[in-house]
Amino acid sequence: MNIKYNKAKQNLKDDPIMDSLLSTKEFFVKNGNQLLGAVVVIVVLIAGVLVFNNVRKSGESKASESFGKAMIYYTENQLDKAAEQFKLTAENYSSSQPGALSAFLLGRILFDQGKYDDAIVWYGNAAKGARSIEFVGGQALEGIAACYEAKGDTKSAVENLEKALKDDRIKFRHSTIKWKIALLDGKSEKSRSYLNEIVSDTTAIDLHQRAENLLASMDTGS
Known part of the structure; x- marks a missing residue:
């Protein structure tokens, strides 16, 4: 069985785009905390595979090749070159999946650079x-919310987090988003409601204590 697995993996590595995605996985396992947050790792690995599968079906080969080139720079930590290639991909193939993902990753690079x-x-x-x-x-x-938060615009940050909360495709992120809104929004009733929802959510155990602590601080006025 291991022989079959290794052969299949080698077949994937023979494809330059899939090779880039496999290298990305290996790179992020070692360097994920240094270069990107865990959330972005999920996006790169899962959405990247979706892009790879779907572009083959739709014939978006040029967009796929451009994205793959950017990913190679990205995994090699050549972020200036990666940003340039992501920008080209996003601009030239804006309606494609590689274009959308390139725009996202370019946004992340620029965020890390303080732009x-x-x-x-x-x-x-x-x-x-x-x-x-x-x-x-x-x-x-x-990501937009994080930018506004970094700029000191809490209102706009919360507005974008509320929009993200309406996206069921990232339902696995909803508890974390609610926590972030409550942290930014202060002692509003909506914040209190979100925190209570987190405490009641059995899938958000890692956030229970923080939510309870924030609720306690609201009650004591600290």
Whole structure:
């Protein structure tokens, strides 16, 4: 069975795009915390595989090749070259899945560089063009919220998190988004409601204590 698995993996590595995705997985296992957050790792690995599968069916070979080239730079941590290639892919193939994912990853690179206004633009492009890609649209809205938070615009951050909360494709992120809204929004009734929902959610055990602590701080006025 191991022989069959290794042969199948080698067949994938013979394809330059799939090879890039496999290299990405190996790279992020070692460097995920340094370069990207865990959420983005999920996006890259899952959405990247979806892109790979679907572009083959739809014949978007040029978009796929452009995206694959950007991913190679990305996995090699050549972020300036990756950003340039992601931008080309997003601009030239804006209606494609590789284009939407490229816009998302470009937004992340720009965010890490502190270029929040530029990141908002590209995250916005990803959100508009990601209807056919699971996870990306909603998480692009989270990215926009993070940019506004970094700029000190809490109101806009919360507004974008609320939009992300309406995206059922990222339902697995909803408890975390509710926690973030409550943290930013303060002592509003909506925040209290979200925190109570988190405490009652058996799938959000890792957030229970933090939600309870925040509720307690609201009650004590601290």
